Amino acid sequence: MNAIEIRNLSKSFRGMYAVDHLNMTVPQGAIYGFIGENGSGKSTTMKLICGHLVRDEGEVTLFDREHTDPGVRVRVGALIENAGCFPNSSVYQNLRMQTINLGIENYDEEIRRVLEIVRMEDNADLKFKSCSLGMKQRIGIAMALLGDPALLILDEPINGLDTDGMRIMREILLDITEKYGCTVLISSHILGELEKIATHYGIIRRGKMVMELSAEEMDSRAQVFVSLKTGDMKSALSALSEKYGTVREEDGYIRVYDVADPAEITAFLMERGQAVREIRKNKIGLEEYYIELMSKKEEE
Amino acid sequence: MNRELKFESPSLAERIRGMLGVDFYRLFHTPLFYIFLAIAAIIPAMVSAMTMMSGPDGTPTEPLYSNVWQIIAATEPLYVIRTIADYANMNMVFIFGGIMVSIFIGHDYKSGYVKQLFTTHAKKEDYMISKTIVSAFSMASMCISYLIGGTVGGMLSGYETSVNAGSLILAILGKMIMSLGWASLYTFLNVIFRRYFGLSIASSFFFGTGILIIGAAAIVEGLSLPASFLNIFLYGSSVNACLTSNIGTLVICLLVSLAWTLIYNALGSYILYKSDVY
Numbered sequence: 001m002n003a004i005e006i007r008n009l010s011k012s013f014r015g016m017y018a019v020d021h022l023n024m025t026v027p028q029g030a031i032y033g034f035i036g037e038n039g040s041g042k043s044t045t046m047k048l049i050c051g052h053l054v055r056d057e058g059e060v061t062l063f064d065r066e067h068t069d070p071g072v073r074v075r076v077g078a079l080i081e082n083a084g085c086f087p088n089s090s091v092y093q094n095l096r097m098q099t100i101n102l103g104i105e106n107y108d109e110e111i112r113r114v115l116e117i118v119r120m121e122d123n124a125d126l127k128f129k130s131c132s133l134g135m136k137q138r139i140g141i142a143m144a145l146l147g148d149p150a151l152l153i154l155d156e157p158i159n160g161l162d163t164d165g166m167r168i169m170r171e172i173l174l175d176i177t178e179k180y181g182c183t184v185l186i187s188s189h190i191l192g193e194l195e196k197i198a199t200h201y202g203i204i205r206r207g208k209m210v211m212e213l214s215a216e217e218m219d220s221r222a223q224v225f226v227s228l229k230t231g232d233m234k235s236a237l238s239a240l241s242e243k244y245g246t247v248r249e250e251d252g253y254i255r256v257y258d259v260a261d262p263a264e265i266t267a268f269l270m271e272r273g274q275a276v277r278e279i280r281k282n283k284i285g286l287e288e289y290y291i292e293l294m295s296k297k298e299e300e
Numbered sequence: 301m302n303r304e305l306k307f308e309s310p311s312l313a314e315r316i317r318g319m320l321g322v323d324f325y326r327l328f329h330t331p332l333f334y335i336f337l338a339i340a341a342i343i344p345a346m347v348s349a350m351t352m353m354s355g356p357d358g359t360p361t362e363p364l365y366s367n368v369w370q371i372i373a374a375t376e377p378l379y380v381i382r383t384i385a386d387y388a389n390m391n392m393v394f395i396f397g398g399i400m401v402s403i404f405i406g407h408d409y410k411s412g413y414v415k416q417l418f419t420t421h422a423k424k425e426d427y428m429i430s431k432t433i434v435s436a437f438s439m440a441s442m443c444i445s446y447l448i449g450g451t452v453g454g455m456l457s458g459y460e461t462s463v464n465a466g467s468l469i470l471a472i473l474g475k476m477i478m479s480l481g482w483a484s485l486y487t488f489l490n491v492i493f494r495r496y497f498g499l500s501i502a503s504s505f506f507f508g509t510g511i512l513i514i515g516a517a518a519i520v521e522g523l524s525l526p527a528s529f530l531n532i533f534l535y536g537s538s539v540n541a542c543l544t545s546n547i548g549t550l551v552i553c554l555l556v557s558l559a560w561t562l563i564y565n566a567l568g569s570y571i572l573y574k575s576d577v578y
């Protein structure tokens with residue numbers, strides 16, 4: 001069973017498609033990293049899933065049920081744009097309201113549970129408006145976690161967080177998928193962070209899904225390269241370019257793509273009297289993969 | 301880890317209970333409701349005291365009312381007002397109430413909390429029903445607050461107290477029942493102007509003054525229809541609940557209030573279904 005299945009979903013604003021016949025599949029139990037530039041349609045898609053926006057056409061099913069089914073929607077937790085809390089109410093009061101909304105009876109226990117998950121058990125009495133950005137994001141996650149959600153929809157939850165905040169958020173997300181079996185749809189611009197937790201990716205551009213792939217597929221597609229420094233970068237670059245397919249200079253290093261063995265390159269350069277000062281095997285990350293994919297799409 | 305998932309659809313009663321619970325929690329845990337209760341009590345007390353004050357030269361002014369209960373309701377149905385006294389009675393609660401409802405619902409949108417509600421409540425009518433009920437409760441409470449403020453203020457100012465108690469009770473009950481219809485109108489207006497906080501307050505104030513009844517009265521007069529025809533409107537039925545009320549008045553209030561509640565709830569739900577909510 002898929003947690004989210006979207007077929008041919010469209011949404012336009014003043015005649016312009018924000019989401020353009022989008023197809024998307026989020027398997028149950030996945031942490032699905034939803035990637036795209038600003039205005040690519042990530043938030044609009046998430047709002048359409050949550051029923052905040054009215055679709056022009058298409059189908060959205062959650063756990064094989066129509067997304068307008070109250071039974072499934074009550075099991076969706078969302079953090080879209082902001083936590084959606086009343087600023088003058090305390091953290092506890094805001095969470096209390098959501099427990100009432102969801103009809104949770106043992107509310108105090110439940111509030112303590114989610115506050116513990118987001119590492120905010122000592123801040124329950126703080127007014128929401130006095131919380132830092134990182135705390136507000138965590139409260140938003142706590143709100144979304146109330147009532148045993150089967151699906152969490154998180155729009156840019158790590159934006160604006162410091163390194164420590166990002167680490168905490170990462171641990172929280174891994175925790176809730178492992179311990180509670182929750183499916184997470186998460187969008188972020190911080191691809192390096194997303195790479196550490198996502199099991200699946202969806203890349204969206206101008207409202208259309210460009211590619212969907214699992215982390216394993218991503219790993220196999222990610223190009224391997226050897227980066228090196230020599231005494232004479234110019235002649236090394238020219239020699240390597242003649243021998244290997246894709247060679248380029250980036251950030252003061254020569255990158256030789258699709259070569260797995262640094263020793264082979266070292267030997268090749270040594271034969272030509274080039275001293276290798278530094279050499280290591282690398283793999284391009286999600287960010288570079290994404291940038292390359294986007295540039296290819298731009299050229300098309 | 302994949303787990304076995306069960307999805308049970310909550311009944312309408314369960315869904316409404318959840319949303320109503322949140323609204324009442326918010327109502328009782330924020331100062332807004334108490335401030336408006338105080339306003340509803342202070343305004344009639346001030347009006348009655350000020351209208352019995354002497355002029356700057358010490359000469360007594362003409363009292364605005366002849367009886368303390370006229371602060372609560374007019375002696376007879378006055379669809380089109382002639383003096384401020386015709387206007388300054390419990391019907392003013394529907395103006396304060398409109399502003400309160402606009403602020404209350406506006407904060408749902410301003411804070412973004414409405415996203416939580418619409419994420420977990422797929423049925424949009426839940427929102428309309430819940431807001432209407434909590435707003436009606438607030439306005440009915442403000443009617444009681446107004447009654448206390450007006451009665452105490454009027455008595456302290458020395459107004460006459462003789463009254464047909466039955467008609468007075470029916471008038472008060474009629475106005476409290478009308479709170480439901482007014483609440484549905486304001487909820488509907490706030491759904492229309494949900495992205496424009498100022499406009500929703502302004503529109504609620506405008507409709508709350510009952511100023512549109514002047515146009516309706518002109519039409520009724522032009523068509524030579526009886527003035528009681530104006531009772532089909534919220535404002536008409538609200539002024540019809542006066543110090544000469546009988547059981548029939550109460551029944552009219554109930555029917556008109558319920559009818560408009562159904563109409564505005566259906567229209568509001570339709571708008572929420574057909575348009576982007578946030």
